[in-house]
Amino acid sequence: AAVLEHYPDAKPTIGPAIDTGFYYDFDFGETTIKEDDLKKIEKTMRKLLPSWKEFSHQEVSANEARSHYTHNAYKTELINDLESEGATITLYTVGNFTDLCRGGHSENPAKDIAPDSFTLDKVAGAYWRGDEKNPMLTRIYGFAFENKEALAAHQARIAEAKERDHKKLGAELDLYVIDEQVGKGLPLWTPRGTIVKHALEDFARTLEKRYGYEHVETPYIGSEKLYRTSGHLDHYTSSMYAPIDMDGGKYYLRPMACPHHIRLLMRKPISYRDLPVRYAEVADYNRYEKSGELMGMIRVRKFELTDGHIFVSPEGLKEEFKNVCHLIEEGMRGLGLSDTVSYRFSKRDPNNKEKYYPDDALWNTAETTMREALDEIGFEYTEAEDEAAFYGPKLDVQAKNVNGKEDTLFTAQMDFLLPEKFNIEYTDKDGQKKRPVMIHRSTIGSLERVFAFLIEHYGGNFPLWLSPVQLRIIPVAEAHQEYARGIYDELTAVGLRVELDTENESLGKKIRNAKKDRLPYFAVIGDKEVDAKKITLESRDGSSRFETVNHLANDLLAEIENKG
Structure with a gap:
């Protein structure tokens, strides 16, 4: 409402409540909104607040709703979607402002909202519906809390977060650069940053050696046949770059090293005496990320992962997964992140048949084995349904960045599918051919992402x-x-x-x-x-x-x- 008083031609789109307040996306046309403009908008919000005593709502037909928004294509699109879903369409009015909304408001904003408990924070760009093919909108963020004191405490946390932001400190301490001519999401490690990177690599490799891993090196490119067999071309192409035509075939920059490690394993016959086989590599990966999702070193397009793959008998799976958990714990402790990270046991949704490999018995075995392994070593974790990988359950190592957003630092995953796709076999003690199970795991995650979290965790004051x-x-x-x-x-x-x-x-x-x-x-x-x-x-x-x-x-x- 306050925005429309100052910019009557602006087109409101959507604006939900979020953990720390709210945001609203607008199309301002040719007008550019800057953060200096927020002061006058905020002042008008406080002026309007005393008159906002009650929300009234009206259920309307799609045609009636569209008649309210004849000049707003965004609202019209939302109305059309609601109509196709058969959903109830409601308009809410307070003061002189009416909006397309589901409801759930304060009963009496003038009474419930203290005028000094909110403030407008910043302006950002946002694609309509998060799709970079759609128009870029202007997003206005605001903080809203119970009272002035809670707002002030949050603003103090935000100020500290800005000082610890890895993008700010990365530049001040000359650790890395994202150069426009090189490309978005393609970090350049400076001499100082490279020292930290090498220290992290050495830490991971030393830890892996103590846990029985063999280090390998594999190419950062792979053939179409390799990724067709692995299933990446069926399930992961949106994150892969266009192929390179070479020698009459197609080759891809790799998004993962698991197919390479599998083919390395299959270079010779495998006996039960060889298992478990543990390969580790600081592997180069290239994954496509939308430009709007890129963020400093936390989300990039080229990165190096402290990757590893284990091939183990089904009977040895539980103990080997315990071994992986101990390695992860020791890695986090060595980095000083033990009190910062949390662990999430990510399972499938058995009703989501399209998202997951269709074998109930396999899934039940994998999830039961992972849960038993975690419980037997006293691992503290939460459970999340419908967060598993296509081929198996996973343990997610979760960490919050300095702005409070939770990201997955890295994962450990059980996989019964790739050994089948590649027809991996070993000879058991009775001379029979058996299928091993595969564990995908990392030691400390990608060097780029863990580097960003370490910068923020230590505020640049590295150990x-x-x-x-x-x-x-x-x-x-x-x-x-x-x-x-x-x-x-x-x-x-x-x-x-x-x-x-x-x-x-x-x-x-x-x-x-x-x-x-x-x-x-x-x-x-x-x-x-x-x-x-x-x-x-x-x-x-x-x-x-x-x-x-x-x-x-x-x-x-x-x-x-x-x-x-």
Whole structure:
């Protein structure tokens, strides 16, 4: 209503309530709405509120409803859909404003809504009905809470979230870039970001080796025959890029590595003595995402997954899945995310016959096995129906980003289908051919997504083992540079990531820069340090210590070893 007072030609479309308030999408035509315009709209909302004492509603025919919206194609489309569904069509009126709506409003907005309990937040673009082929609309977001205090608390959380946003910190700390000429959703890792990436890769590989995985390398492309056999071309083409014509055949950038690992397994006969076979790979993937769904490093088009596939006998499935759960728990603990993530047991909807592989006995076995494995190791989880993969149930590792939106960090899935599609067999102890079960799983998820969550979780203050620069040495004056250089050489020789700041800046500015760069440690080298042949180590928590270089090196290496 307030928008139409200022922009009478605007076309309202839809506007639901959401967890933190509401939004409404408008077509403003040639008019561009900026966030500065929200103040006047909000002021008008407060002016109208005292007169909004009661909603009245009217059930109308589709023709009557259309007559209200002769100049609004969006509302007309909604009315046509309601008509085809045979749904009741209702118009709600309050004050001078009437809208097509299902209802569920406050009985008395003037009484129930405090004028200082809401505010307009931001303007964003949104495609009509979420389809990028449709017109782009203007979405106005607002916060609404029970009272002024709850609103203020939420705004404080939002302000902190903005400071922790991985897109903001990624730029400030020079960790990654999304370059327009390279393309949307195609991140470029900077030298500093690459250090973090390699640390995550090493962490995942070390963990996988301890859990009995063999590391493999497979190509990021595959033939049409491969993806036809796997079923990806039947069920996953919307997320795959157009094929490349080559050597008289079609090849695809891979969205997943499971078919490659299967063919690698099938290079030789398999015995029950070989099982379980555990393959792991930091695998390159390319998946198409709509441009409106891309977000920083959380949702990209090219990424690297700490992927793995296990081939196990049906009898060994439960114990092997327990092993996977232990690996995941240890991975999350090592990253410091144990208290941040949650686990979801995703099952099929048995009534949704089109979405899932049609074998009730197989599904019952898989879901029972997964539930028993989770329960026997005391895993805390929630259950979600109709969230399984096409071929089997899965355990989703869920995490909320800094804005409160929950995403799946990665999954572990049981799969009885692909072994059948590829006709994988092993010889059991009686010499009979049997079909193994496959487990798809990740160790820490995609490097891009977990990197984004880690940036936000730590606010850019990475633990020592992940920090691109672990220590910066700051000589006070030129006379101290020789000693500082010697310290630099000693510490880098034992594998520490050290920078030597020889810039012609004041000491105060150098210290401020070290803090701004969110370094875990910096060391100021002056006369005291040179005379004592020691170093004063300053921590970002404000503490300091005066010690020998050898003692310092041992302390930092121990902290890294303990994932500090």
